[in-house]
Amino acid sequence: TRGTVLREEISAVQEVTDLLTLDARHASRVAPWSQFCHGLQGLETLGALRNSAGTEPNSLFDNSTVLKALNSTNVWWLLTDGEISQGSIERFSVNISRARLHGKACVIILFGHRKPKPEDCNISVGVSLFALVPDCLFLFHDVKTHEVFVLQSKGALGSINNHQSVSQEINDWTTWSDLKTIRYSDFGNITIPEPAKLDAGEVMLQDGSKVSLAQLYRDEINGEQVRTILGNDDNLNTVMLTATARGEANLVEDWLKGQRRLPPEAINAYRVDVEKKAEHCQPYCRQAHELWVSA
Structure with a gap:
């Protein structure tokens, strides 16, 4: 971390902590x-x-000392700007769970120069941490333009994004114009929830229920939990991204293959058509179907 990036990181911390009471600023570290x-x-x-x-x-x-401070807070922030190896990210994900930090609200800010697409930035550490934490916000801070983009948001911290959960995968189709921008002053309107008590191998779903990944891999979770996971895209993303971040993608893939038939509730579950993208695709799907039939 150096130069402009370091100055932007310091400025961001100062902007956020200026929103705190005097006592809270003195207690912040x-x-x-x-x-x-x-x-x-x-x-x-x-x-x-x-x-x-x-x-x-x-x-x-x-x-x-740092670990004790993290365990005693209701919210913590991770600021980063460097390239992080996949092995380090996997260890970080496991360490977060072992330290029982994955039940605490977390804000991740990736600082850097904007590349052609969000996916081109090194977002892996943010995605892995976002998957673990039920109340989380993942941001990108452009150090040249000072713009702050919301890459992903969920839980209580989703209120900064108009209470919309945006936990979908950042992929090759995602553009910067797809992402909302915020100001750090917007954090003044957020209420930080109490930390959730999670065991090291547990993840929390959107309805507040907990699932043990070890039991899921062994197909020992009950039918209601299966329906809760498969019937909600956010829940399924949480399980899949967490497993991937921990280097256990093959285990969750094996479990998914074992769920050969989706329950009717999962098949017929209501899904939000974000920005009516599915509706826009329908004419093209019909056209492709007609071409296939005529062929």
Whole structure:
């Protein structure tokens, strides 16, 4: 982290913490990290932060003071700008669960220069953490234009996105114009929920119920839980993304293959046609069908 990026990160922290009460600002802490965690510091040290090489988020778990602070808060923020290896991301996902942090509200901000498409940015660490946490916001901060884009949002923090859950995968079709922009001052209107109590191997679904991934892999969850997961795209994304982030994609794929027949509730479940994209596709689908029949 250096130069413009570091200045933008410091500015973002200052903008958010300026929204807090005086007591809350005094209680707030930052934990600078690079290849190593540099310990817990007060907000008054922000101006003294200097460049440091390396991007290893798992270093946060090597510092007992930082880990204790994370466990005692209701919301935490992860700011990053560097390339993170897939192996490191998988370890980070496992460490988050082991530390029982995946029940706490979390805001992830990826800082960088905007590339042609959101998917071209290194968003993997944000996607993996977003999958784990029931109340989460994943942002991209363009350090050149100062714009802040909402990549994904869900749970209580979705209120910053007009109470819309936006947890769909960021893929090759996603453009910057598809994403909403916000200001950090918008956080002044958000109510932070109490942390959810989750075991290391559990994920929370949108209705507040919990599912053990180990039991899911062994196909030991009950029919109601299966319907809850398969009948809701957000729930299915949570399970699949969490498993992928933990390096267990093959296990959840095997479980899905075992669900050979979807229950009627899942097949007929109402799904929101976001921006009427499905409706726009219907004429093309009919045309393709007619061409296929005539052939």
